[in-house]
Amino acid sequence: MVQRYSQLCPVAFGAGAVSTTGDVAKELGFNRVLIVTDENVKKMGHTQKVVDSLTAAGMETFLFADCEMDAPDYTVQTGADLVKTHAIDGIVGIGGGSVLDTAKGISTLAANHVSVSELLDSARNMMPLENPPIKLILIPTTSGTGSESTIIAVISDTKNHEKIGAIAPPSFAIVDPELTLGMPKEITVYTGMDAFSHVCEALTSVQPNPHSDILCYDTIERITKWLPIAAADPLNLEARENLALASNNAGIAFNDAMVHLGHAIAHAMGATFHIPHGIACALVTPVILELTAPVYPEKVKKIGTCMGLTISATDPQEIGIDVANGLRQFQKQLGIPTLPDLTISREQILGCTNYVANEGLRFLCPVPATEERIAASLAKIYDCYQ
Template sequence: MECAVQDCPEDSVKEAAKICRDNGADGIVGVGGGSVLDTAKAIAAVAPNGDDVLDDIALYITGQKDYANPRLKQLLIPTTSGTGSESTFVSVVTSIKHDGKIGLPSPPDYAIVDPELTLGCPASITAFTGLDAFSHANEALTEKNNTPHSDLLSYEVIRLVTKWLPVAVKDINNLEAREYLAFASNLAGIAFNESGVHVGHALAHQLGHKYNLPHGISCALLTPAVIEFVAKFYPEKTKKIGEAMGINIETDKPEEIGKIVADAVRDLAKEVKIPTFSELGLTREQVLEVGPLAYHSPDPLCSAFDGPVTLEDVNTILEIAYDNY
C-alpha cells in the first residue's frame, strides 16, 4: 500500500495491518523515508497482534507488556538519509489515545541502505533529514544508556554530516556525498538504538504532532539549544562535538564551549537553509506550548538525558531555539 501521510498515524497502521491479515502476509517491505519505515515497523507488530497493541502502546515501550504473537518479518529500504529507522528497535507512532507521538518496539530484520536511492531527494528534505541524523548523534552522546561504542559512532556521524550535508544540499546528485550521508544516517541509528535520544526529540515529537512540522526541521532548530543545555553537564563531550565539526575550542568554560558549538550548528543549519520557527509561521507562544506536553508525556524522553532536566530547562531550550538566527 502507498503511505503518503507523514508521522505514522495510527489509522494508517491499522488499515495496513488489516490488509496484511486479510491476505495472510508473513512479511512486510518498507521503502521510503522515516515515516514510511516506522509505519512498516508498526504494521509488523500490529498485524499479528491486533489493534489493541496501539491502545496499549505505552505499556510496550515501557516494557510492561510483550507481544503475544511473533511480529511479521521486515525488510526496510530507506530513500532518505536521516531517520536511521532501519537500524533502530522503535517505531514512532502518532497515537490517538496519547494525542501525540510515542514509540512502539519493533526492531527490523533486514535492511538495504543504498545511497543511489537518495539521489534526487530534494535539497530541503536532504537538509532536514541530515540534521535529524546529526541530532540523533548529538543526543545519543548524553542519553542515560550511552556507551563508549555509541559515542564513537556519534562523533563520526557529526563529522560526516558537517562535511557532506552542505555538499549534498548544493548538488543533490552528488553520489559521494549521498554515500557518506547514508552511512552517517545508518551509524546514527545504530548509536541511538544502543544509547537513545532525549530532550530534543521529546520536543520535536510534540512540535511535529501539534504543528505538523517535519521532524528533521524541529530537530535541526532544537539541536543548538540542546547543545547549550547539555554543555553545562558535559563540557568535554561538547568540546569533542566541536572538534568533530572541525572547530578548535580553547576555552574550558562549559557555557562558552556550549555557545561556540551551538553557533557552529546554527551556521550549518543556516547554510543548508533550515527555516526558523517564525519563518514557518509559528509564534513564540505556540512553540513554548509544547514544553509541558513534552515534559509530562508518557514517552519518557525528557528523563532519558543523563542528568537532571526540569520543566524550566525544557522551556529555556524552546526559548533559545526560537531565536536561533
C-alpha cells in the same frame, strides 16, 4: 562501569543493494510479501525495483502505498488488516522515516490480536505484547531517521495528538545510496540534520557507550562535510553514500545510547505544529548541546572539533555556547527555517511545555528536565535564532 553495545539487525549497504531484496527475503523465509511505501516513492520507481527483485525470487507481492507523514495510527491499522487478509508472512518497507515507522508498526500490530489504540496504550505504558513482529526488511530512501536500524516505531496517536514509540525491531536493513540520488535540497538538509541530532543526543544521554561514541563522532564529520555538497549537487553519489552511511550509523548508535530531551521536544513540535521532524531536530539540537555541556564538556567540545570549529573555551558553559552557535551558523548556511519563518510564535512554542514534560525520553537527559528547564529550552529555540 560495564557497558553493553549491539547491532539490532544485519545491514546490506552499497549502491545497487536494493536488487538483493529478493535474496534477503528468501533468507528470512518470506513467501507472501506486503510492500509498504507511499505514492512518491512509487512514482520514482523505487518500489518497482523491490517488486521485481521479490518476484524474481519467486514470491507473491501485495502493495500498500498509502503511507502518510508522521505514520498516523489509522494507516498502521489499515496495513495490519491487509496482512491478515492476504496471509502475509513478510513485510518490506521502502521509503522515508514515516514509511519505515508505518511498516514497523504494521509488523507489530499484525502479529498481535490487538487494535492500534491498544498497541499505543501498551507502548505508552511500556507493556510488552504477546507476539514478536512479523519479519521485516526496511529500505530507506532518505538519509536521516536511521529507522531501519532502530527498535522503535514512532506512530502518531491521532486521537490524543501524541507521538508514541512502539517496540518494533526490523529483521534486516538494506541501505542503497542510489535511492537518495536527486532528492530535493530541502529534504536532503532536513533529514541530514535529523541524523545529526541523533548522534548529539546519543553522545550526551545518560547511557552512552564507547561503540556508540565512535559511530557518533564519525557521523558528525561525514554530515558536516557531505551535507552541503549533497544539498548543492543532488546527483553526487559520493556525497549520498557518505550521508547514507552516516544516517545508518547514527541509527545504530542511538539504538543503544538513546536520544533524550531534544527528541521529546521535537516530537512535541511535530505533533503540535506538523512540521518535518528534521526541522524540529535541527532547531533544538544547539539548545541541547548548550544544556548538556556542563555534564559532558569534552564530548561537546569534540562535537565542535568534528565540525571543524576551533573551540578555545575551557569553561563548560562557554564550550556549549560556542558549539551551539557554530551549529546554528551551519544550519543557517543550509537554509534551515526559524520558528518565525514557520509562523510559530514564542507563545506557541512555550505551549509545548506540558507535552514535553510528559514525554518519557526527557528522563534520559543527563540534566534533570524540570518544567522550568523545558520552558527555558523551548524559549531558546525561538530567541537564539532572532
